[in-house]
Amino acid sequence: GQLQLLSSTVTMLAVPTPSLTATLARGGNYPAAAVPLVALGTQSGIIDVVDVSANAVTSSLSVHNGIVRGLRWLGNSRLVSFSYTQAKANEKSGGYINKLVVTCLRSGLNKMFRVLQKPERAPIRALRTSSSGR
Numbered sequence: 074g075q076l077q078l079l080s081s082t083v084t085m086l087a088v089p090t091p092s093l094t095a096t097l098a099r100g101g102n103y104p105a106a107a108v109p110l111v112a113l114g115t116q117s118g119i120i121d122v123v124d125v126s127a128n129a130v131t132s133s134l135s136v137h138n139g140i141v142r143g144l145r146w147l148g149n150s151r152l153v154s155f156s157y158t159q160a161k162a163n164e165k166s167g168g169y170i171n172k173l174v175v176t177c178l179r180s181g182l183n184k185m186f187r188v189l190q191k192p193e194r195a196p197i198r199a200l201r202t203s204s205s206g207r
Contacts, residue, residue, distance in 0.1 A: 085114030085154075089146040112152055114141025120154060122178060136174050136183050145202040152176045153186065155200060160192035168192030173200075 088111055109125040118137030121130050137156040144154045154176065157169045173187040 081115035081117035081119060083113045084116050085141050085144040087112045087114075087144040087146055087152070089149055112144055112146065114144040114154060116140050118156065120144065120152060120176065132178060132181070134176055134178075134181060134183070136176055137172060143197065143200045145200050147175065147202055150178050152178065153200060153202060155197045157196035168194050169196040171197045173197065 110131070111123045111125055113121045113123060115121065118135060118139055118141060120134045120136050120141060122132045122134075123129070124131045136154055139156050139158050141154050142156050144152060147153055152175070153173070155171065155173045157171045160168045160170055170190075170192055171187070173185070175184045175186050176182070177184075
């Protein structure tokens with residue numbers, strides 16, 4: 074019902090799992106309360122983080138220059154996302170420029186995780202991560 078509040082058309086959705094670290098931090102027997110957050114990747118390269126219980130966008134981060142093609146949580150405070158663009162037609166090899174970024178929600182900083190400037194034969198299609206964030 075809040076899609077009109079988002080920065081662009083949604084292309085990807087990610088929901089965090091309760092963190093093992095949060096559970097252990099409370100003594101192991103009393104899990105930390107799960108914060109109902111959802112991360113949404115958009116067509117314009119922005120990641121919107123939505124607090125479902127408050128029905129509000131808590132942060133909107135410009136991460137990619139194009140469509141967010143994949144999005145996963147790393148623990149409770151970081152996201153990893155990827156996008157790709159097709160290499161220019163005048164380049165000999167053609168191919169794709171893949172971009173993989175880790176974003177810290179606390180600081181808002183983006184860190185390129187995989188920096189490869191030359192085109193590759195195939196785009197990144199999927200991403201698998203550990204729910205613990207390690």
